[in-house]
Amino acid sequence: MPRSLFWSRTDTAGAEHAVLDDGAGPGFAAYGTQLAVDPIPYTCRYRLATEADGTTTSLAVEVEGAGWSRTVRLERGADGWRVRTGEQGDLDAALRAAGRPPTGLPGIEDTDRLHEALDVDLGGSALFNTLPIRRLGLAGAASSTEHRITVAWVLVPSLEVVAGEQVYTALGPGRVGFASDTFRAELTVDDTGVVRHYPGLAELS
Template sequence: MATLPKALLWQRTDTTGTDLALVDDRRGLHARGVATATDPIPFVCRYELVTDETWSTAHLDVSVEGAGWLRTLRLERAAGRWRVTTAEQGDLDRVLTQAGHAPAGLPGTEEPDRLHGAIDVDLAGAPLPNTLPIRRLGLLDAPAGTSHKLTMAWVLVPSLEVLPSDQVYSVVDERTIRFDIDGFGADLAVDQEGYVLTYPGLAARKA
């Protein structure tokens, strides 16, 4: 396994947890991350994200594990189409209902064609994927007011259900990108490489 030269660490602000991503961005992005959270139940999320040189997603591998259960997901994109592979051990839905939460539902998607048109992935609770459209579309160098409406392959955590998600990225200034989804909006503070420094209501960079 190749080593990765950069480390980015976020502290969750919406729940107790952290997200550590090791990245190599010399030719597109190769990242491996480990995230922890306590909401809705304690779990650890491990992911590997690879793009091509244009920062278009090639594949995303995710595993989410808690007490007595484990789910895995692989998303692969080739020739504009997505392939989705999942597996499950234990019973996440039972654990959630015992803790007083609604069932999570099945991982993956039964209709991968619904993801047609998506180039980027979005992993719930992880700030790293926000960098994909920022870099792919050159938003760091775009004038204020530049806006793009995108369809994302949105991975819910901890269920690993995959949904198409319409999102809008807009340039506020050279270090602020506006993110909007379904009536929710946030001004993302980013560094000179497009990695999130502050995601209001979700996470803040510590390293």
């Protein structure tokens, strides 16, 4: 049976609800909704699919706020990543009206930068850290060496896609170290690899 998961944001007013359909092995499918007020109020909906080995095959995201909306779809095939985008309204105008700086365009110009990415990451979501944790078998592992990976990181609310470098390290059952640039955190996960506590971001209810 699919699982219903709900995280409360701890970095801003917001929440995430996801429905997770576990497959055999580390792979799974999920769809969900994020609500947040920072940098401006928005609703973000996503749909994710992976292979049985946990590698991502597709991610579709749509985000909307007052007077604007954006979409991005990522698909990974034998020849690499394909990224398609859409936009209505003016997100930058909404950001300027809220006293916030403008943001980047949705998508990515050079998909070759994503060549080594087997996972995707969605800004503001604790669920997406589960992808490499399950794929690498870190949830119940004893302390181990670090795993340095490249992810296709989708920024929210801009839906700009960048190649991000992340580091995951098993710290013992239920604990995984996570690092990205200068940021470091110890994630608490359940026995299936789902992130329960992401310090400074989200807590699973």
